Amino acid sequence: MPPQRELGVAVVGTGKMGADHVRRIEHVISGARVTAVVDIEAERVKSLAAGIEGCTAYTEPAAAMAADDVDAVLIASPGPAHETALLEALGRDLPVLCEKPLTPDAASALRVLEAEQRLGHRRIQVGFMRRYDAEYLRLKRLLGTGELGRTLMLHHRHRNLSMPPWFTNEMLINDSVVHEMDVTRWLLDQEITAVTVLKPAASTLAPEGMDDPQLVLFETESGAVVDVEIFGHCGYGYQVHAEAVCERGTARIGDEPGPRVSSEGRWGGRITPDYIERFEDAYDRQVQAWVDTTRRGEVAGPGVWDGYAAASVCEAGVLAQREGRRVEVELIERPALYR
């Protein structure tokens, strides 16, 4: 594709995230337009396409990817539908931004990794958008300077106001904690080697049978220990914190994303209701970066190896959660394409 041409993007899956990415591509970022929208819900996708000039509605990802005006694909269907769409895009050598998780389990992630390897070059970026969040980027830069010495521990807190009714215990690990798996690997630049899950008494705000909150522990290659509080139904807002405990100091992010207001004898701030608002800038930067690199014919950001590694940690995490024991993470040797 000539670099000056706007990138024609097919958005696959037009629910909460997909519709937000359509808005972002059409109204927030530059260099791309939505030329196709795809959803198994025919009426929804038809009415979405009707509001976008030059955009066609499809109910089959493959049909959209075959269209002449589609240069790249943004996948925002549910995790279990990602593998089919990813393999179709790789078969056509199309650049992809795939919402997390790459796929929901290690075996399917490995199939995608093998398909990209057969292609011989990277085509897929995974939507681990926290790597584009200003606060996480500052923390990454600080740890990279070496000023604080080695990182010994990370404390993560990941609280959601509530979860959709179909959310399961396993999804707390492979849909929510998958973000902490990725940022831990990225911040420490190493793999997670084992997972343990502890279950405190469940909150009465959580649905019957859901162990919520949970405390998920990672061990890493260098011997760092990482804890993640995942709370799906905290009932008061959406909060994501991270603190690095290093040899010569600590660094913490996520405490005060907004202004601290003092008024009428009280001080305080607003807590964002959900990830769409908390990570709005990160999603914008992520999609802009993907469009820019794609138009230059390059691939950057978290890729298939990161998606596969996270899926393997998820698999260990779900087993640890189910069986109440420490589970080691199994990874294949990292192929040359991802070094």
Ligand SMILES: NC(=O)C1=CN([C@@H]2O[C@H](COP(=O)(O)OP(=O)(O)OC[C@H]3O[C@@H](n4cnc5c(N)ncnc54)[C@H](O)[C@@H]3O)[C@@H](O)[C@H]2O)C=CC1
């Ligand atoms: N990066 C982040 O912070 C977030 C990422 N996500 C990820 O985004 C993806 C979508 O999540 P949501 O938008 O919350 O889900 P959603 O349920 O709101 O939307 C999914 C859409 O995909 C459609 N769909 C289902 N199967 C399909 C198929 N085979 N082909 C095309 N469309 C299909 C559904 O009809 C629905 O419209 C998931 O991978 C999820 O993990 C979700 C929330 C936040």
Ligand SMILES: O=C1[C@@H](O)[C@H](O)[C@@H](O)[C@H](O)[C@H]1O
């Ligand atoms: O990816 C996301 C959701 O799918 C997940 O359900 C939430 O817990 C996360 O905070 C959000 O970023």
